[in-house]
Amino acid sequence: MITTLTLNPAVDKTSVVAGLTFGGLNRVQETMQSPGGKGINVSKALTRLGTNTLVLGISAGDTGKWIERYLQEKNIPYDFVQGSGQTRTNLKVFDQSTETITEFNESGSPVDRKMIDEIIQKARQYAEQSEFLVLGGSVPAGVREDIYSELISSLKDKVKIVLDADGALLAQGIEASPCIIKPNVYELEKLFNRKLESEEEILACGKTLLRKGIAKVVISMGAAGSLLVSDEGCYKVLPVKVPVKSTVGAGDSMVAGFLHGLSRGRKVAEALRLAAACATAAVMTEGSETFAVEVLESVLPDIQVQEV
Ligand SMILES: Nc1ncnc2c1ncn2[C@@H]1O[C@H](COP(=O)(O)OP(=O)(O)OP(=O)(O)O)[C@@H](O)[C@H]1O
Numbered sequence: 283m284i285t286t287l288t289l290n291p292a293v294d295k296t297s298v299v300a301g302l303t304f305g306g307l308n309r310v311q312e313t314m315q316s317p318g319g320k321g322i323n324v325s326k327a328l329t330r331l332g333t334n335t336l337v338l339g340i341s342a343g344d345t346g347k348w349i350e351r352y353l354q355e356k357n358i359p360y361d362f363v364q365g366s367g368q369t370r371t372n373l374k375v376f377d378q379s380t381e382t383i384t385e386f387n388e389s390g391s392p393v394d395r396k397m398i399d400e401i402i403q404k405a406r407q408y409a410e411q412s413e414f415l416v417l418g419g420s421v422p423a424g425v426r427e428d429i430y431s432e433l434i435s436s437l438k439d440k441v442k443i444v445l446d447a448d449g450a451l452l453a454q455g456i457e458a459s460p461c462i463i464k465p466n467v468y469e470l471e472k473l474f475n476r477k478l479e480s481e482e483e484i485l486a487c488g489k490t491l492l493r494k495g496i497a498k499v500v501i502s503m504g505a506a507g508s509l510l511v512s513d514e515g516c517y518k519v520l521p522v523k524v525p526v527k528s529t530v531g532a533g534d535s536m537v538a539g540f541l542h543g544l545s546r547g548r549k550v551a552e553a554l555r556l557a558a559a560c561a562t563a564a565v566m567t568e569g570s571e572t573f574a575v576e577v578l579e580s581v582l583p584d585i586q587v588q589e590v
């Protein structure tokens with residue numbers, strides 16, 4: 283089983299506009315709603331791939347209940363701590379003319395230490411039955427920036443930990459040596475506090491992270507593809523040009539594909555190929571809904587992985 287933890291889930295509301303006008307009226311052509319937050323997206327994609335998963339997190343108010351109903355309908359098991367206020371709503375605006383997404387992520391209702399202790403308890407409870415524990419996304423107000431580092435330190439002997447976070451959460455988490463991380467280039471630049479202009483520079487950063495005890499660093503580069511720096515070699519995935527419907531959650535689908543591959547005993551290069559195929563299929567899917575298996579199968583032959 284692969285367990286995911288989302289401390290700051292969201293209802294992702296995607297609005298489609300023909301062309302985004304700043305400071306003016308935008309007529310929305312279509313609106314979609316889907317449960318989001320990085321861990322939840324990973325679990326949605328894993329379920330699509332046929333891998334058992336469990337969603338942990340904090341759910342609050344009517345929006346939290348809406349997410350719970352969705353997970354029930356999709357037969358995705360979950361065990362949430364009940365928070366106060368409302369689970370946040372994140373607005374994503376897709377501009378058809380440029381095929382780009384503009385995101386407005388709320389901060390999430392504050393959470394107190396008691397809720398965090400409860401969630402740590404749950405993570406500990408499920409760790410031993412899990413092959414991987416995915417820690418993903420931002421944290422709501424009231425949660426300390428060393429939360430992931432705390433979780434990694436206390437659970438990494440029981441379960442392989444995957445971290446997908448940003449800023450201080452990522453920086454501090456890395457110090458506790460998770461097994462796998464999946465930064466995008468922007469997150470890597472923030473981590474190393476400099477612009478990364480070339481593949482060589484990105485690979486060098488990945489190798490620095492490997493020396494800190496991380497076994498696998500999956501680096502997503504948006505339309506430019508992805509890189510893997512790992513204890514089993516370094517690989518790159520060549521970019522694939524596809525019609526873009528939404529890039530939201532592409533990185534989460536990538537994590538799901540990679541873990542699904544590893545959990546089925548695939549070599550890292552093959553797991554990376556599956557990861558990139560899942561991400562590509564996600565990009566071709568509207569809103570932050572996960573990909574359809576037929577789309578995944580149709581893109582898989584186009585994914586090329588090269589050793590670097
Ligand atoms: N415009 C695009 N065209 C083709 N593939 C894309 C595009 N954007 C993303 N991808 C695919 O999705 C993968 C992950 O994308 P990205 O680097 O944007 O992840 P991310 O920033 O973690 O996303 P998120 O946090 O929204 O999940 C890329 O490595 C690539 O395979």
Ligand SMILES: O=P(O)(O)OC[C@@]1(O)O[C@H](CO)[C@@H](O)[C@@H]1O
Nearest residue numbers: 292318319320372387419420531
């Ligand atoms: O605000 P965070 O927690 O950093 O990111 C949250 C989020 O943007 O990430 C997912 C895509 O990866 C979305 O489902 C969700 O809205």
